[in-house]
Amino acid sequence: MKFLRNYLDKIKPNFEKGGKLELFRSVFDGFETFLFVPGKTSKSGVHIHDAVDSKRIMTFVIIALIPALLFGMYNVGYQHYLAIGQSPGFPDTFLFGFLAVLPIVAVSYITGLGIEFIVAQWKGHEIQEGFLVSGMLIPMIVPVDTPLWMIAIATAFAVIFAKEVFGGTGYNIWNVALITRAFLFFAYPSKMSGDQVFVRTDSTFGIGSGQVVDAFSGATPLGQIAAATTDPVQITDVLGNPLTLWDLFLGLIPGSIGETSKLAILIGAVFLLITGVAAWKTMLSVFLGGFITALIFNAIGTTPGMLIKPCEHILLGGFAFGAVFMATDPVTSARTETGKYIFGFLVGLFAVVIRVLNPGYPEGMMLAILLMNSFAPLIDFYVVEANIRKRLKRSVVKSNDGGKRDE
Amino acid sequence: MCQVIKISKGLDIRLKGKPENVIFESAKSDYYTVFPDDFPGFSPKISVKQGDRVLAGTPVLYDKNHPDVKIVSPISGEVVSVNRGEKRKLLNIVIASDKDIEYQDFGKTDRQQFTAEAVKRQLCEAGIFPYIRQRPYGYGADPSDSPRDIFISGIYSSPLAPSVDLILKDQDADFQTGLDVLAQLTSGKVYLGLLSGCDIPALKNAENVEKIYFEGPHPVGNVGVQINHVKPVNKAEIVWTVDPADVLFIGRLFNKGIADFTRLVALSGSEIKKTGYCKMLPGGSIDGLVKNNVAEGKILRYISGNVLTGTKIEGEGSLHAFDNQITVIPEGTETNEFLGWADPGFNKFSNSRTFLSGFIDKLLKREYVLDARIKGGKRAMILSNEYNKVFPMDILPEFLLKAIIAFDIDKMENLGIYEVIPEDFALCEFVDTSKIELQSIVRKGLDLLYNEMK
Numbered sequence: 093m094k095f096l097r098n099y100l101d102k103i104k105p106n107f108e109k110g111g112k113l114e115l116f117r118s119v120f121d122g123f124e125t126f127l128f129v130p131g132k133t134s135k136s137g138v139h140i141h142d143a144v145d146s147k148r149i150m151t152f153v154i155i156a157l158i159p160a161l162l163f164g165m166y167n168v169g170y171q172h173y174l175a176i177g178q179s180p181g182f183p184d185t186f187l188f189g190f191l192a193v194l195p196i197v198a199v200s201y202i203t204g205l206g207i208e209f210i211v212a213q214w215k216g217h218e219i220q221e222g223f224l225v226s227g228m229l230i231p232m233i234v235p236v237d238t239p240l241w242m243i244a245i246a247t248a249f250a251v252i253f254a255k256e257v258f259g260g261t262g263y264n265i266w267n268v269a270l271i272t273r274a275f276l277f278f279a280y281p282s283k284m285s286g287d288q289v290f291v292r293t294d295s296t297f298g299i300g301s302g303q304v305v306d307a308f309s310g311a312t313p314l315g316q317i318a319a320a321t322t323d324p325v326q327i328t329d330v331l332g333n334p335l336t337l338w339d340l341f342l343g344l345i346p347g348s349i350g351e352t353s354k355l356a357i358l359i360g361a362v363f364l365l366i367t368g369v370a371a372w373k374t375m376l377s378v379f380l381g382g383f384i385t386a387l388i389f390n391a392i393g394t395t396p397g398m399l400i401k402p403c404e405h406i407l408l409g410g411f412a413f414g415a416v417f418m419a420t421d422p423v424t425s426a427r428t429e430t431g432k433y434i435f436g437f438l439v440g441l442f443a444v445v446i447r448v449l450n451p452g453y454p455e456g457m458m459l460a461i462l463l464m465n466s467f468a469p470l471i472d473f474y475v476v477e478a479n480i481r482k483r484l485k486r487s488v489v490k491s492n493d494g495g496k497r498d499e
Numbered sequence: 500m501c502q503v504i505k506i507s508k509g510l511d512i513r514l515k516g517k518p519e520n521v522i523f524e525s526a527k528s529d530y531y532t533v534f535p536d537d538f539p540g541f542s543p544k545i546s547v548k549q550g551d552r553v554l555a556g557t558p559v560l561y562d563k564n565h566p567d568v569k570i571v572s573p574i575s576g577e578v579v580s581v582n583r584g585e586k587r588k589l590l591n592i593v594i595a596s597d598k599d600i601e602y603q604d605f606g607k608t609d610r611q612q613f614t615a616e617a618v619k620r621q622l623c624e625a626g627i628f629p630y631i632r633q634r635p636y637g638y639g640a641d642p643s644d645s646p647r648d649i650f651i652s653g654i655y656s657s658p659l660a661p662s663v664d665l666i667l668k669d670q671d672a673d674f675q676t677g678l679d680v681l682a683q684l685t686s687g688k689v690y691l692g693l694l695s696g697c698d699i700p701a702l703k704n705a706e707n708v709e710k711i712y713f714e715g716p717h718p719v720g721n722v723g724v725q726i727n728h729v730k731p732v733n734k735a736e737i738v739w740t741v742d743p744a745d746v747l748f749i750g751r752l753f754n755k756g757i758a759d760f761t762r763l764v765a766l767s768g769s770e771i772k773k774t775g776y777c778k779m780l781p782g783g784s785i786d787g788l789v790k791n792n793v794a795e796g797k798i799l800r801y802i803s804g805n806v807l808t809g810t811k812i813e814g815e816g817s818l819h820a821f822d823n824q825i826t827v828i829p830e831g832t833e834t835n836e837f838l839g840w841a842d843p844g845f846n847k848f849s850n851s852r853t854f855l856s857g858f859i860d861k862l863l864k865r866e867y868v869l870d871a872r873i874k875g876g877k878r879a880m881i882l883s884n885e886y887n888k889v890f891p892m893d894i895l896p897e898f899l900l901k902a903i904i905a906f907d908i909d910k911m912e913n914l915g916i917y918e919v920i921p922e923d924f925a926l927c928e929f930v931d932t933s934k935i936e937l938q939s940i941v942r943k944g945l946d947l948l949y950n951e952m953k
Contacts (some may be wrong), residue, residue, distance in 0.1 A: 097835045125876060129839035131832050133871040137936040138928045139806045139828065140512070140658075143847035143854060145875025146932050147840040149882065152853055218876045262879025262933070368852040371884065427883035427897060476898050480913040487733040 100124055118212035122219035150221045152369045156360035157228050157417065163356040164349040165189035168236050169300070171291040171346055174330055175310070176302030184299075192296045193349055196231040199240045200272075203247040204230075211256050222261030222268070222423075223251065229269035229417060232350025233410060233458075234276060235289035242283060246275040266465045267424045270458050277458070285454060287311035290346040291330055307331045312346045314409045314447065318454040320396040340407035351413040354406075361416040370420040373432040378415035381440020382406055389448050397448040405444055414443070414457035424465040428475040435471055439464045503695040504728050506715030508891040510850050510926055512658040514806065515866040516826075518765035518774045520665065523788075525761075525778035528817075531574050532782045533559055533592045537820035538570065538629050539942070540638025540949070543589045551578045556603030556625055556758035559592050567642050571626025573760045573780040575601035594782075602757040615645075615683050622680075622749065625758040630745040630821070634723070634732050636945045637920030646739040648687035648730060651678075653702045653743050654694050654713065656720030657805040661765030661823050665776055666744050667701040673750030674701045680749050681741065682707045692725040702743075718891065723923045727892040732918045744823050764818060768802075768827035769868040770794040779818050785825050786815040798830040800871045807925035808938070831870025839874070850889065850930040878933040886937075889926040894918060896927055900937060903944035908951060916948065 106113045107120040125147070134141065166182075168189035173179055204223045212219045230247055254271040255264045277284045291310040295301035311319070313327040313335065327335045330346055339345060343353025351357075364370035386402035393399045406412060419425060419439045426435035439460050446456025453459060535543035542563035547553060553576065558569035576596040584590045605625050613621070619642045622628040631640040640646070655663050667674055682689045691708040702710075711729055713719050722740045732738055741749075744762050751759045764779045772792050785801065793799055793814075802809035804822040818825065836842070844854030848867040851857075859865070886896040894915040902910035921938035928937040 094835075096837075126840075127838065129836035129872070129874055130876060131834065132873050133800070133830055133832055134873055136811070137938050138925055139800060139802055139809065139811065139826075139871050140514075140869040140929065141873050141875070141934065142851065142930045142932075143839075143844065143849040143874055144851040144930075144932050145840070145934065146878045146881055147875065148853055149851075149932055151840045220878060222881070260879065262881045366852065422883045423881055425883075428895065429884060429887070472898075476895060476914070479893070479895050479898075482893070483731075483733075483913060483915060486731065 097128065100127070115213065118209050118219055122209065122212070125218070147221050149369055150224045152367055153225045153364070153417070154228050156363045156369070157225075157232065157350070159356035159359040160350045160353060160413070161193075161228070161232060163343060163353040164232060164351075165193045167344055167352050168192050168292060168349060170344055171310075171330060172293065172296075172300055175291050175293050175304050175308045176300070177305040178300075178302055180300075188296055188300045191299060192236055192292055193231060195240055196234065196236075196238070196243055196349070197228070199243050200230040200247050201227040203244045204251045207248060207251045207256065211260065215260075217260075220261035222255070226251075226268040226272075229350075230272050233269060233273050233348050233413070235284065236292050236349055237289040238276065238280075238283055242276055242280055243272075246272045246279070249275050262423055264423055265469075266462055267418050267421050270418055270462050270465075273458055274462060285315065287315060290348070305331065310346055312409065312454070313340065314454040317397055317400060317408075318451050325396045325400075337403060337407060340404070348410060348413075351410040354412045357412045357416050364416065364420070370416070371422070371425070371432050373429065374420045374425055374436040375415055377433045377436025378419050378440040378443075379406060381437035382411060382415075382444050383440070385441045385444040389444065395448075397451070400448070405447070409447075409455045410457040411440075411443060414461055415440070418457075418461050419464075424468060426468045426471045426475075428472050430478075431468070431471040431475045435464055435468055438467070503712040503714055506713060506719045506724065506728070506891045508888055509716035509718055510889045510930065511656075511716045512806075512848065512869070512929065513860075513864060513866045514658045514828075515769040515868050516767050516771055516774055516828075517659055517866075518661055518767040518776060518824075520662065521775040522665070522763070523766075523775050523777040526783065526785075526787045527596075528780075528783040528787065529596055530579070530784060531572070531576075531594045531596055531780060532817040533570060533572065533594070534782070534817075534819060535560055535570070535589055535591070537781075538639050540636060541568070541570070541629060543570075545581060545589060545592070547578050547592070549578055549581055552576070553578060553594060554603040555600050555760075556605065558626060559594075560589075562639075565641055565643075567620070567623045568628055568639060569623060569626050570629055571603075571758055573758075573782055602759070605752060605756050605758065607756040608753060613683070618680055618683050621752065625752050627745075627748045627752055627758060630741065630748060632740050634726065634738050634740065634920065635917035636949050637922075638949070640739045644737050646685045646687070647732075647736045649681050649685050649689045649739045649741065650692070650722050650726050650729075651681075651689065651708075651741050651743055651746060652692040652720050652722040652725055653697065653699070654692055654720035655823075656717040657807055658717070659765070659767040659805060659824070659826060660720070661763070661767070661776065663702070663743060664699045666763045666823060667699060667747070670747055670750070671701040671704065673747050673754055674743070675705060675707075675750070676753050677741075677746035677748070677750035678705055679707050680753055681739075681746070685739070690725070690729055692720075692722070692729075694719075715891070718889075718923065718926055721923060723919055724891050727894070727918055731893070731915075734912055734917055736917075742821065742823075745821075762823060764822070765824045766792075767824060768806075770797065770799050770827040770829055781820045781822075782817050784815055784817050785812070788825065789814055789827060793827055794829075798832055800828050800830045802826040802828070806869070807929060808922045829868065829870040831872040834870065834872070851932070873934050875932070875934045877935060880933055880935065882932050885930055885932060886924075886927040889930055890923070892918065892923070896924065900924075900940060903940055906944065906947060908948065911944065911948065916944065920945070 107117045166186045169185035204227045250268050250271040287310040341354045383402040386405045389398040442460035443456040543560045544563050547559045553572040560570040562568040574596045576594050579595045580593045582590045629639045633640040689708045695712040695714045803812050803819040847854045890896045899914040921941045924937040
């Protein structure tokens, strides 16, 4: 590595102020700190620092996303070959999904990081690694057939208007990945829901061409429930075979790319909790909120939506994915410990309420998290207010005491 | 025995280079330096000039705002230079030391006949008063105040902390006199914080104080934490705090009639070959102590004080006024860590659980060599609940810090600004993923607030 270090040191002056490549300072800086831990030492303040930095935290979230992403790729292939009535074996199935998903990942990263580099250069600060996570989340929460240009536009919109205008990573109010999805959802509704977008029926790069089988229907389980007229709803796979809870857990069902397998999400969740990167308080309360709300609907329910069992709610759609990876975003979630319970619970509650009561939106998780992102500062405000009241009260009690002693 | 206050939040940073229980010959230095910056809130006015002869106890500086408060020379000798920086800011005064110290005589006095006012006057005259600090603001105490209570933490819990036992050894009488004097200065109580099960004679047998027992990790020894648990500071209240080693100065003044600032200083840190203790005077050069006693072939960082709150000095630099410790660690600028974010981290110290070392250390309590690198770029506050874990006070650190940054005075007051000083945020700054200089934010906030409330 000495060679690489020497090389970087040699070319570094070009990127500094007045150098030939000054315009790419932020890019160089980004790569340099990516390769080597910065050697800068503290001038004042504490003399030693914890080994952790935000790069490592973001890396860990990405590691936690990998099982779900890989499974998502496989599932894209699996659903495709199911739809065209072939079963070409694991390698080909995965390859199909890999080729279908990779361009989305690439577009999301290139657009988002491009903007990050430009803004960092413009403002003269370091590249902030927040988008490394957002850029990975975006492909995982969109249907596989979303056109790439839409992803590029939505990503650019979210990064600029939901993050950079607020000051960059750490200052945003709403989860950037969810803003991307919300933009797609409201700007191009036909490409974000329905039964045409969640399963790729065409070939990808010439692989996997074939005729769609007659029995095929690409509706997601949640889409089926929203459209259901019979009671109780029978959820089926793309060929019309009934799905069990176990199928929903394993995730070989149509849905957004990364959200289908609860098993893969569970692996990610365990990783995040062991390493302490995500707050268990938020995660747990989202599930509790959803579960309890579903129970209440069950008790008073009349429509098929109201009668979905709590377990099904949690296993359906993006509920688990949102709870584990999006609601726990430290920047946009509540930042007080008590606040996290309230925030999480309400996310779960609203996700189920939106799903059940609004047939226009089969999936409520995105809107629930964005809604609660907006209210997170309010929740924190009241939690902080409680601490303030305690301090004021203490002050008053003390002065009364003092008065008595003087008498 | 009374109840023990258990502190669960905090972090013991296990560093290599704990000071061994050996006492070296005292280090004499030819020159001594007085740094006005060691005393926050002190606006220095100089009362000597180059070439003046001073005794140990002769005032060299006084405070513009409280002319009674003086800083005195720790030794006898001749003022050789007065150094100023930008805008003629006074940086330090250097005094060449005599071979044998000649003390100014303040008269052995029976303090019992003294009123509180007279005691204060005596402490001011002998230059010991600036060693009494106050909350709020963490400034030197104002002799015209009458503090609600006085707090002394008999626990040193910071990384590589010196032993309170050694520092107070054989000086029980001076320590007790110091406590008695302090008790005269407040209408409230003098609280002495002790580690539960403490058997340091000077502390255990201390009288005229209210003993409070604590246990837990650092910052259990921070007096701010102890105040917060015992009797928090409210708006418009003032408490004073004194370090146990500085209580000895007070005791010596009243027992012997001299201003004797001799203190036992620990020589610690991973880069020190032979650790131990040594008697020193504030302002003395550390040159004699560290020469030939540090690792060679490395860039080193010399710190007067501990690794969290100490001051960066040079290898031939001086001991600063409040410090009981010299720490030497590697600077670390020459290390190149490749792909640090992906390192499994078998031997990296972190309070987060993102390194394997944390899990290994559950079984083996290993000691670490940490260098002075920041190990990351500065970011906005991203993670929540990070500061809370090492901040054992009934205060929301993140929200208080944000109020300070925004300089929202009402909010700062409401969130407890009067209870904290920068050192309380040192551990937060250590664990911070976003690498923000929290102590300096708090210091600047307190200074601004003070000017605003004046």
